[in-house]
Amino acid sequence: MSGQLRNQINMTYDSAEDRILIRATDQGREYRAWWTRRLALRMSNLFVEQEFPTENSDSHLAPDQRQVLGDMEKQGAIQSADFDTPFEEAAIDFYPLGEEGILIQRIDVKIDGKVVKLVMLPADGEGLTLTLPPSQRYSFEHMLHQVMQAADWHLAATLPVTEPVDIITH
Template identity: 30%
Template sequence: MQIHQMSVTYMPEQDRILMRINTVEGEEMRMWLTRRLMVGLWPLLSKLLTEHLLKLESAGASLSGATPELKKMLAEFRKEEFLQHADFDTPYKEGEHRLPLGEDPLLVTDVDAAPIASGPLRLNFNERPPNGDTKPRSFQMEMQPKLMQGLMHLLDQALLQSQWRESFVPVTATENAAVEDGEGRPKYLN
């Protein structure tokens, strides 16, 4: 399967993120991503992509003596480089696509993610219904780092729109102290 386009949209009425992937072959995979799933998935994908970029980078040069700050800076540089060459302006192609997963989007309950030595990152999206009445569905794809960074960018935009991202970041001790001292009282505007 070769990915042609991706779309990631926060749907406020569902309070879910709809991820759509269409392929060169004319298929479309639709998946719902919930807040609960993203709380664990976002940090995992961020970590895997950074580690994978560093591994690919170190294949050309030795990073064994590099500080963690230098490694992080190098990974961020690589991510920015990928984003500069990405096409986020072309609208997602709506239309008649074959739907191998069915009309209803896959309600993703868990994701298996693993880097492959040859370069891509393998993602397996699973829907495991709570009752045994419905057959589990899944979808697997492999993404090169450039495409994975594009997906991360789209997910980041959807997370900002959903306002879920704030809960992914732990509150610092100074912020806790400010709230306890009354400095962090909520303010309301008319």
């Protein structure tokens, strides 16, 4: 086995906890974070309502043309994403946030150029930042919607996104 681990993100619904477990790997480390239904709904709504940067954000196209191009980009990224490769659990040797993970209380969304950073913070202690270029953000959003459907958390329910999510643009 090579010493190199591919970075992966995985989401699963835990019915006993009634929460989503997000697992992200980075160089042999696994970070685990739990999202409640309320937080997942707010983030899902934010992905729909907020205009995030795309690969074509800096173009001189009209807004409606950028929207169409962004939709095509999203569809292409989801179609080319690898959702079939199993999460590599055997390669993990360290859990910086603990093997049980942390319960996320707040998410700060930072936009840095075309990259979206999800800064997930617990009530106390260290948090986790996911850095998502457009194609990975599309995949993350798609996985979130898939796991919410599996959990039977109705995506049509709308909650205000103002309380636990802060958008910070650089």
